[in-house]
Structures are given as structure tokens and as C-alpha cells.
Amino acid sequence: MSLFKKIFSSDKKETLDKGLEKSKSTFFSKLGKAVAGKSKVDDQVLDDLEEVLVTSDVGVKTTIKIIERIENRVSKDKYLGTDELNHILREEIAALLSETNTGEATDFVLPKDKKPYVLMVVGVNGVGKTTTIGKLAYQFKKKGFKVVLGAADTFRAAAIDQLQVWADRVDVPIVKQEMGSDPASVAYDTLQSAVSQDADIIIIDTAGRLHNKINLMNELTKVKRVMQKVIPDAPHDVLLVLDGSTGQNAFEQAKQFTAATEVTSLAVTKLDGTAKGGVVIGISDQFKVPVKYIGVGEGIEDLQVFNKYEFVDSFFK
Numbered sequence: 001m002s003l004f005k006k007i008f009s010s011d012k013k014e015t016l017d018k019g020l021e022k023s024k025s026t027f028f029s030k031l032g033k034a035v036a037g038k039s040k041v042d043d044q045v046l047d048d049l050e051e052v053l054v055t056s057d058v059g060v061k062t063t064i065k066i067i068e069r070i071e072n073r074v075s076k077d078k079y080l081g082t083d084e085l086n087h088i089l090r091e092e093i094a095a096l097l098s099e100t101n102t103g104e105a106t107d108f109v110l111p112k113d114k115k116p117y118v119l120m121v122v123g124v125n126g127v128g129k130t131t132t133i134g135k136l137a138y139q140f141k142k143k144g145f146k147v148v149l150g151a152a153d154t155f156r157a158a159a160i161d162q163l164q165v166w167a168d169r170v171d172v173p174i175v176k177q178e179m180g181s182d183p184a185s186v187a188y189d190t191l192q193s194a195v196s197q198d199a200d201i202i203i204i205d206t207a208g209r210l211h212n213k214i215n216l217m218n219e220l221t222k223v224k225r226v227m228q229k230v231i232p233d234a235p236h237d238v239l240l241v242l243d244g245s246t247g248q249n250a251f252e253q254a255k256q257f258t259a260a261t262e263v264t265s266l267a268v269t270k271l272d273g274t275a276k277g278g279v280v281i282g283i284s285d286q287f288k289v290p291v292k293y294i295g296v297g298e299g300i301e302d303l304q305v306f307n308k309y310e311f312v313d314s315f316f317k
Helices: 009-019 020-037 043-055 060-077 082-100 129-144 157-170 183-196 213-227 248-260 279-287 310-316
Strands: 117-122 145-154 201-206 238-245 264-268 291-294 303-305
Touching: 009 020, 009 303, 020 043, 020 082, 020 310, 043 060, 043 082, 060 082, 060 279, 082 264, 082 279, 082 310, 117 129, 117 213, 117 264, 129 145, 129 157, 129 201, 129 264, 129 279, 129 291, 129 303, 145 157, 145 183, 183 201, 183 213, 201 213, 213 248, 238 291, 248 279, 279 291
Parallel strands: 117 201, 117 238, 145 201, 238 264, 264 291
Antiparallel strands: 291 303
16 A cells, blocks of 8 residues: 555654554454454454454444445455455554545644744643643744744633743743743733744643543633734644543543544553554544644654554554
8 A cells, every 4th residue: 555655754763663662463363363263354254353352442433434334344345364455454443544644744844824823722630731841832833933932721720830940951932921820821822922022832721630521622712812812823733642541531532632622632641551452543534633743752853743644554564
């Protein structure tokens, strides 16, 4: 399949291969057991494959879609050998990811017609939200963009301190207030400051508590409304950060946040430490939100722009 013969940056691809190693080895171990002694893809193999996908955190709804696609191919081709299953799965999962992840970004780029570009980051505490913001700031700065951070997670003092550490590490300006300040006020100040500095991208951190969805919804709505007083079409992207290692819990968080605010993209972190990499496939499909970034290691370079072909290639290598 020619789509998989793209030339990727070798070091980036190596990191991705390594980061998905646990997910891949667990998945293929289960798949191997499911097709052991079988030569033909029949109902029993499909039932076993369904179980493999569900237990790999692909999610029930997405698993059913994948099985239906394979059933269609079986009925059309009349005979499919189990030795072809890997190749077929690879094609069908790539096709499924393509429905939501329509772009083919392979690097950290910004649209030329939106300056400054406003990125609002949401997600519960502990998923790697602040670390993702720091790594994004690093990547965009490395590309020559002027970055400004906004510490609008004023609910926790630690959140402001952590973002300050990243701002110092990457050497980018940060706008912050005291703990307990109005998040919308911080966002407003950040946008004003960034505009005056002729910044290219603004990354706004927001509070991650989910114990009261109504409060969260109201707060995020207010932050957006106040930002629009400075930049009318802000935010240009609402990025939800999810911890890939939590598997089904990540689905629940995606459900809660997509109900609380309009999420336009996803970052899935901590994929290197888990066998639950299938969660990327399920969440992207189920919530119809593209995966923009994936975290495949602890290093500052290990946040990657998500490329569906690279991902599937690494997963099925």
C-alpha cells in the first residue's frame, strides 16, 4: 500500500516504534493466539479478533466498525487467509483514522492567516497537560515561532509553578496571576500581552477539575468569551490532553470534556509506558475529533505530531 511507503524522519520514526512497542507486542501476542492453527478468516477468528481489539482498548463501538469492514472483505473476496489478517487490519484501521484525521501534518506548523494563533489546552490533572504545553512551546519555538504561555489554571498553585518551570526551561514569556485569580482575566491579559509582543502562538493552560461539569463548562465558556474581546475568533484550537495509559478512563474523560466544551483536537500522552495504544484509534473514531499530537517518551523531543500512516505502520510493523 503506497501510503505506507512515505519517507519519515528516521529518528522520529524510531522513537515512535519504540514508544508503541508495548502496545504492539501485547496486541500481536493476543492476535497470534486468536489465529493459532487457523488458515482461514471465519466467524470464530472474527469473534476472537473482536475480543483482541476490545481488550487492546480500541473500544467496543470502533471494534464493531473494524469487524464489519473485515466481514465485508471476507464476503467480497470469498476467502481470506489468516496470514493476510495483519495487512487487512492495517489498511482498515488506517482508513478509519483517515475519516477523522483528514490532514497530513508531519511537523509543528501554524496557519499563516491566524496570528497570533490561540491554543487553549484542557484536560484533567495528572494526564500530562502542563508537560504537553511545555513540549509544544519548545517545538514551536524551535521552528522559529514566538510563543507566549498563559497560566489560566489558577485553581492549583502547583499548576502555575509547573508552567513557570517550563517557561524558564524553554525560555518563553509567561503571563500569570496569583492562585485563585479569575482564569478569564489571566487569559485576557495573556492575549493582550501576546498581541503587543507580536507573538505567533499563545498557549493557554486551563483548570482540570471535572467534579462539577456545570462549573467547568461555565468557566471554559467565560474564558473563551473574554479572549474574544481581544481576538474575535479565539481560541483557534481547543486541545484535550488525555493519558493513553488509562485506557477506558481516557474514553470517559473525552466524553466529559466534549460535553463541557467544543474540543477540536486531541493529544494522547504516555503511550510509551503502556500496552493501551489502541485507545488512540478508538477515541479519534468515537468522538470524531482528530488526534493532533502523541506523547511517546519523557524527553522534550518526544511529543510528536500525529501522522496516521506512521502510527499504523509502527503499530503493525
